[in-house]
Amino acid sequence: MPELPEVEQVRKTLSPHVVGQTIKEVEIRLPRLIQYPTAEEFAGKLKGKTIESIERRGKYLRLNVGKDTYILVHLRMTGALLAVAKTAPEPDYAKIRFVLTGPEDLWFTDIRTFGTLYLIDHDDKIIEGYATLGPEPVGKGLTADYLEKACLKKTGAIKAVILDQKIVAGLGNIYADEALFAAGILPTRQANKLTKEEYEKLVQAMKKVIAQGIKNHGTTFRNYQDADGHKGDNVRHLMVYGRKAEPCKVCGTALEQIKVAGRGSVYCPHCQK
DNA sequence: ACTTCTACCTGAGCGC
DNA sequence: TGCGCTCAGGTAGAAG
Numbered sequence: 373m374p375e376l377p378e379v380e381q382v383r384k385t386l387s388p389h390v391v392g393q394t395i396k397e398v399e400i401r402l403p404r405l406i407q408y409p410t411a412e413e414f415a416g417k418l419k420g421k422t423i424e425s426i427e428r429r430g431k432y433l434r435l436n437v438g439k440d441t442y443i444l445v446h447l448r449m450t451g452a453l454l455a456v457a458k459t460a461p462e463p464d465y466a467k468i469r470f471v472l473t474g475p476e477d478l479w480f481t482d483i484r485t486f487g488t489l490y491l492i493d494h495d496d497k498i499i500e501g502y503a504t505l506g507p508e509p510v511g512k513g514l515t516a517d518y519l520e521k522a523c524l525k526k527t528g529a530i531k532a533v534i535l536d537q538k539i540v541a542g543l544g545n546i547y548a549d550e551a552l553f554a555a556g557i558l559p560t561r562q563a564n565k566l567t568k569e570e571y572e573k574l575v576q577a578m579k580k581v582i583a584q585g586i587k588n589h590g591t592t593f594r595n596y597q598d599a600d601g602h603k604g605d606n607v608r609h610l611m612v613y614g615r616k617a618e619p620c621k622v623c624g625t626a627l628e629q630i631k632v633a634g635r636g637s638v639y640c641p642h643c644q645k
Numbered sequence: 646a647c648t649t650c651t652a653c654c655t656g657a658g659c660g661c
Numbered sequence: 662t663g664c665g666c667t668c669a670g671g672t673a674g675a676a677g
Contacts, residue, residue, distance in 0.1 A: 373670060431671080448671055450655080465655095484654045486671070501672065528648060537672085545670060594657085594669075634650070635670070 374447045376431060376509065376542025377585030378596050378604060382453055383428045386599035389455035390478050394422045395437070397471040405467055405482070408490045408497045417491060418443070418470075430505045430541030444490040444502060445480070451487030454479045455599050463601075505541040509582045514540055516572040523571070526563035532633035533563045534578065543578065545635045546591055546613045551577040553612045558644045559632045584609060612638040 374382070395418045403411035421437040428434070433453070435443040445453065454463050455476045462469070468480035468489070480487065490499055506522075507513025522539045523530070533539055534548050543551065552559050554577035557570055566574070585591055590604030593614060597603055607614075611621050616629040616638050625642040 375671095446671080448653095449669080482654095483656070484670095486654060488672090525647080532648080535671090633648095636668080 373449050373544055373546065373593065374431060374451070374590075374596050375544035375547050375585070376582055377547070377588075377606065378590035378598075379428050379431050379433060379447065379542075380586050381590040381598045381604060382447070383426050383433060385602070386453055386455060387426050389476055389599060390423050390472065391425055392422070393472040393474050395419060395470050396473060399469040399471065402467045402485060405480070405485065405487055405489055407488045408492075408499075414489070414491045417493070429502070430508070430537055431544070432502050432505075440494045442492055444492055444499060446488045446501075448484075448486035448488065450483040452481045452597055453599055454481060454597075454601060501537065504538045506537060506539045507541065509540055509542055509578045510586070514575055514578065516568065516575045519575050520568065520571045523563040523566065528563060529559060529632050530557060530561045530563045530566060530574070531559035531635070531637060534574070535633060535635070540578065542582065546593065546610070547578070547581050547585060549613045549638055550581040550611060553640060553644060554581055556644055559637045559639055560630070612640065614638070
């Protein structure tokens with residue numbers, strides 16, 4: 373499931389294949405994935421446009437195709453962007469094909485078809501989820517003071533807060549569980565009742581697990597692959613996610629799984645307080 | 646204005 | 662072998 377490190381890895385691996393390429397045609401096999409404008413307009417307006425650069429913000433990819441014109445892509449759970457040689461067989465679960473001028477085409481594939489694509493032209497449409505993103509975890513915006521203020525009125529679980537993209541951009545279930553373990557904080561703790569020291573620890577932990585995920589080319593748990601079709605290495609560094617009932621790598625206690633904020637959450641009952 | 650729940654989907658893994 | 666069930670989870674939007 374692509375979270376920030378996986379999306380960043382896609383950005384890095386995709387860029388050399390498609391930046392500078394011009395879109396000759398867009399073939400849309402599942403129109404509902406195009407959230408804005410209509411599938412016809414999306415394909416029509418992109419014809420002849422050149423992909424100038426790719427940026428990432430939170431879990432969104434932004435493919436710039438002109439001044440203030442860009443394709444916004446959210447991979448959700450199983451979406452992928454792949455650069456594939458025109459001579460090679462088409463990828464599994466192919467949903468959208470961007471026919472490029474070069475020897476490869478850009479494919480959007482998706483097993484569960486939750487992915488979303490938009491074509492934004494001079495702010496003609498505000499994408500709420502994109503416009504309201506909080507600070508990047510690896511960056512100056514995320515500080516202990518900031519997190520403490522954001523939690524001031526939050527009486528729900530701390531895990532729900534760090535999963536909220538408006539508060540911090542890019543964490544999903546895997547990195548949220550990993551950050552809470554690294555900080556020694558239970559996912560169920562009431563968000564506004566952490567100590568100053570715990571906000572500090574949690575901020576440092578979020579930065580650490582995200583940076584480590586990026587360094588290891590992302591975490592492949594089930595389906596995630598980068599633009600070259602490669603899986604991420606970070607799964608072997610996971611301390612808790614996907615390790616229910618296995619021994620804690622620090623203290624040996626059996627890890628437990630509960631539901632917090634509607635998500636499966638694995639934690640160490642000994643290391644996390 | 647907050648929190649929690651549900652819908653959206655398909656494939657993997659399980660018990661029978 | 663194959664059926665039916667549960668689970669996986671990011672986000673929008675509904676419900677509480």
